[in-house]
Amino acid sequence: MFAIFLATYGAVFAAEIVGDKLLYTTGVLAARYRTLPIMIGMAFAFMLKMGVAVAVGEAISKLPPMLVACVTAASFIGVAITVWRKDERRSHMKDVPNHKAAMVSFAAIFFSEWGDVGQITAAAMSAKYHIPMLVWLGAVAAMVTKGALAASIGAGVRGWIQVHVPPKIIRYAGVTALVVLGVLSVAETLTEGHA
Numbered sequence: 423m424f425a426i427f428l429a430t431y432g433a434v435f436a437a438e439i440v441g442d443k444l445l446y447t448t449g450v451l452a453a454r455y456r457t458l459p460i461m462i463g464m465a466f467a468f469m470l471k472m473g474v475a476v477a478v479g480e481a482i483s484k485l486p487p488m489l490v491a492c493v494t495a496a497s498f499i500g501v502a503i504t505v506w507r508k509d510e511r512r513s514h515m516k517d518v519p520n521h522k523a524a525m526v527s528f529a530a531i532f533f534s535e536w537g538d539v540g541q542i543t544a545a546a547m548s549a550k551y552h553i554p555m556l557v558w559l560g561a562v563a564a565m566v567t568k569g570a571l572a573a574s575i576g577a578g579v580r581g582w583i584q585v586h587v588p589p590k591i592i593r594y595a596g597v598t599a600l601v602v603l604g605v606l607s608v609a610e611t612l613t614e615g616h617a
Contacts, residue, residue, distance in 0.1 A: 423554060430547045430560025434472075434540050435567060447530055448569050450599050451501075452576025453570060457525035460573050462520075463527030468565035470532060474546040475541035476558045480531070480586075485537045491611040494534045498604025501530040502597045531569075535607060538564060 452460050504526050544561035548554050583592060 423553070424491040425549075426551045426553055426556050427560040427563075430557045431564045431567075432565075433547060434511075434561045435564035442533055442571075443544055444535060444572075446572070447498075447501075447534075447600070447603055448527070448572035449576035449579075450596055450603075451478075451523075451527050451530060452573040453579050454462070454596055455518055455526070456516065456571050457577040458521065459520040459523035460527045460576075462568065463524035463529075463568050464573070465562075466524075467528045467531035468569065469562050471536070471541060472544050472561040472565060473532065475544040475561065476554045478545070479556050487611050490536050491608045493536065494607045494611060496609065496613055498534060498600050500527055502600040502604070506593065506597050534604075535611075536583075580605050 448460065448464060506535070544557060547561070548557040551557055587595075
């Protein structure tokens with residue numbers, strides 16, 4: 423049984439870690455907010471997304487690319503608006519309520535990149551092993567590991583940024599990064615849909 427957990431963990435982690443835009447999104451969020459709320463929001467989003475992946479299996483990979491692209495675009499736009507509207511007078515991340523940072527993290531992750539390689543890998547592992555709970559645990563653990571890496575890198579960068587970069591520049595850079603990642607994610611979704 424532990425071998426199934428490890429196989430799922432390894433397969434999902436490997437599938438997700440290479441070139442994944444949510445890795446960078448989590449890093450951007452962690453550079454903006456405290457790490458713990460980001461991790462909490464991210465973990466809940468990963469639990470739900472992988473639950474859906476394990477439950478519906480291959481059907482996720484058959485979602486219409488335009489629907490996935492629209493949901494992804496709306497997610498990135500929503501998070502970019504949230505970052506943009508943040509009160510510039512707050513110079514420290516500790517002024518942002520933890521629940522708000524967790525909700526932003528949850529939304530950024532939950533509403534984007536449905537049917538991605540990690541979910542498809544989890545769905546395939548569930549179909550192969552027929553032990554959905556164990557596959558779900560392995561997949562969630564892999565996703566949380568990926569997110570923890572990104573959040574810790576983002577948190578490390580956050581300390582340096584707070585000392586050396588004006589809040590207005592951080593705001594512009596964060597919004598720009600989210601818009602670029604959103605455009606890349608939508609383009610990738612639509613390109614894969616026609617491949």
